[in-house]
Amino acid sequence: MNIAYSSCPNDTFVFHAWAHGLLPEAPKLNVTYADIDKTNQWAMNKEGPEIMKISFGALPWVLDDYNLIPCGGALGRGCGPLVLLKDQSENPASLSGKKVAVPSERSTAYLLFRLWAAQNVPDGLGEIVVLPFNEIMPAVRDGKIDAGLVIHEARFTYQHYNLCLMADLGEWWEKDTGLPIPLGAIIARRSLNVDDVTKWIRKSVQYAWSNPAESDAYVMEHAQEMSAEVAKQHIDLYVNKFTEDLGEEGYAAVRALLGRAAKEGLVPSISGGSL
Structure with missing residues (x-):
């Protein structure tokens, strides 16, 4: 099999x-x-x-x-994807029109991100770029993209890239649904x-x-x-x-x-x- x-x-x-x-x-x-x-x-x-x-x-x-x-x-x-930035910002509206990298457009992470953005980024996102998940944090760090949606062990390692957490989408989902x-x-x-x-x-x-x-x-x-x-x-x-x-x-x-x-x-x- x-x-x-x-x-x-x-x-x-x-x-x-x-x-x-x-x-x-x-x-x-x-x-x-x-x-x-x-x-x-x-x-x-x-x-x-x-x-x-x-x-x-x-x-x-x-x-x-x-x-x-x-x-x-x-x-x-406590295991959801994260939205990361190079510089600290707690205002999701700052993502309006910005270039964001995601690991897939057919993933739970992407759906959570879009549902969160629909509630929190009133003017809409800019360009969505699909990158392998291991390339997203370096791209944010190097300024090639404005924000990154990360999954897997990036929860434990994003600080090594000197990146800042904007949103924990798992935390948002659990508060919103209890699920x-x-x-x-x-x-x-x-x-x-x-x-x-x-x-x-x-x-x-x-x-x-x-x-x-x-x-x-x-x-x-x-x-x-x-x-x-x-x-x-x-x-x-x-x-x-x-x-x-x-x-x-x-x-x-x-x-x-x-x-x-x-x-x-x-x-x-x-x-x-x-x-």
Whole structure:
């Protein structure tokens, strides 16, 4: 069976057991490591492996061909994307007409940013530029763009670039809705048995929690020069109860995000029975 997920510590931690044949009843897993922007495109083009980690922001475009798997993904609190500037400013209106870099236009981070901007930047944003997430902070630091929307471990490292925080979009979302932030989703082609895929992923999550040290070498092998401390922070932040089971609260968060985004014309509407 083929799967694509990122090299980020939360993904390698979650899938370590299945990828290394530690779940006796599960089929052999062939792994492709790919940034979420790439898997989003594969899913929308009906390409790529049968199972993929994509952004919840891309989900409305792919539900005709894929099922949402209720585990293995990333939702949480205190883990939202950040809006960063080179110089301190607490006034969102200062972004009016400015050039902003984002990691994807098919991501939860982008949807949160646009929903936040609709409330807080009355005169509208300027140019939106898509950059790989690891290039955004250097571009803000070097003055190539006015502001950057960052994700992943940038939460822990943006100070190293002497950047200033304008807004924590996770904090804004949680205050506005009371719900966790839906970030990364696991999807599987509709030809696969959802119950089987769910069982294998959930067992992989549970194995990771029961044997946390076993995945250390695998996590750090793919951690892109990240320190072990930052990798652990990353895992602790993004792997939580929603990774094991979306549950009612998780599904409510997904519906809230995609429902609001549809009203703003950012994504297609999802019928009630699709989630």
